[in-house]
Amino acid sequence: MGRVKNRIDYENLRNARILENQARLSSLGLQKTLSDLRSLTSSAKAEKGRTQKRKHDKKVYGTTDLRRSDRLKHIATNSSALKALPMRRSNRLRAESSELISSKKVKGNTDYESEEESSDGEKRPANAPFVKIKGVNLLSLSPEASARRCHSKGRGSIYDPVFGICCHFCRQKKLCGEEDCKRCGTLDPDQPCIGKTDCSVCHSTNGVFCRACLKVRYGEEMEEVRENREWMCPHCIEERGIKPFWICNSSLCLKKRKMAPTGIAIFKAREMGYESVAHLLMEELKRRNKLK
Numbered sequence: 001m002g003r004v005k006n007r008i009d010y011e012n013l014r015n016a017r018i019l020e021n022q023a024r025l026s027s028l029g030l031q032k033t034l035s036d037l038r039s040l041t042s043s044a045k046a047e048k049g050r051t052q053k054r055k056h057d058k059k060v061y062g063t064t065d066l067r068r069s070d071r072l073k074h075i076a077t078n079s080s081a082l083k084a085l086p087m088r089r090s091n092r093l094r095a096e097s098s099e100l101i102s103s104k105k106v107k108g109n110t111d112y113e114s115e116e117e118s119s120d121g122e123k124r125p126a127n128a129p130f131v132k133i134k135g136v137n138l139l140s141l142s143p144e145a146s147a148r149r150c151h152s153k154g155r156g157s158i159y160d161p162v163f164g165i166c167c168h169f170c171r172q173k174k175l176c177g178e179e180d181c182k183r184c185g186t187l188d189p190d191q192p193c194i195g196k197t198d199c200s201v202c203h204s205t206n207g208v209f210c211r212a213c214l215k216v217r218y219g220e221e222m223e224e225v226r227e228n229r230e231w232m233c234p235h236c237i238e239e240r241g242i243k244p245f246w247i248c249n250s251s252l253c254l255k256k257r258k259m260a261p262t263g264i265a266i267f268k269a270r271e272m273g274y275e276s277v278a279h280l281l282m283e284e285l286k287r288r289n290k291l292k
């Protein structure tokens with residue numbers, strides 16, 4: 001009997017606590033946030049349940065023809081990377097982007113277009129893509145975003161779908177974290193981003209790297225690249241046969257070659273005394289070539 005009573009007491013107490021918590025949350029206006037979080041968690045669970053399907057997808061990519069599978073692989077890489085992201089992070093990114101957009105919307109009904117070519121047909125550097133903004137003359141970062149922009153110099157800390165320039169390696173469309181970047185700091189569309197590279201030969205999105213990827217994956221310093229007017233991306237270096245076995249090690253480009261992506265190979269590379277993943281790969285490819 002005593003045991004039953006204890007259980008009832010416990011349940012009463014529990015229910016009372018739940019009600020109390022709900023009341024407190026709604027008084028704080030947190031109700032919506034909580035249910036948002038719950039739906040996020042449940043969609044994460046649903047995605048976990050789809051592991052089977054993902055395995056199946058991988059097999060399909062291996063057997064389809066090259067060009068098509070490349071494009072699909074790109075999509076697959078992106079989506080599986082997203083799935084692998086911890087909840088907290090995607091949440092934060094969402095918050096960042098909405099916070100930026102809202103700060104822009106306040107200033108008028110805006111409309112964006114981003115192009116590699118400006119209206120007069122001139123090819124723009126890939127770290128200064130042309131952004132057409134209708135309806136506003138001047139955009140600015142919210143004070144909060146502005147204060148946080150330089151928190152990560154390597155990859156940047158603010159996601160921005162309009163001014164952020166996508167890094168060929170990490171694919172993150174972020175404002176750079178360089179203190180004196182006019183494009184990212186003052187959202188000036190006519191300025192190049194000094195925290196992203198531009199290839200002097202192709203001026204394409206393939207030659208755009210953030211500071212962190214440039215260093216870790218290719219062993220190069222942003223300052224040196226910025227000063228070198230003849231800097232070439234790994235794709236152009238390979239195309240011109242300048243440095244044998246120097247290849248782009250982005251997961252996309254490695255898949256095109258049917259090579260395994262080298263996600264965390266930097267640890268291995270550093271342990272072995274290599275400057276970057278590209279240096280490690282270059283040596284590996286050289287060795288393999290000798291064995292042939």
Ligand SMILES: [Zn+2]
Pocket residue numbers: 155167168169170171172209210211212213214
């Ligand atoms: Zn990057």
Ligand SMILES: [Zn+2]
Pocket residue numbers: 175176177178181182183184185192193194195196
């Ligand atoms: Zn920048």
Ligand SMILES: [Zn+2]
Pocket residue numbers: 199200201202203204206207232233234235236237
């Ligand atoms: Zn290039």
Ligand SMILES: [Zn+2]
Pocket residue numbers: 168206235248249250252253
């Ligand atoms: Zn590449």
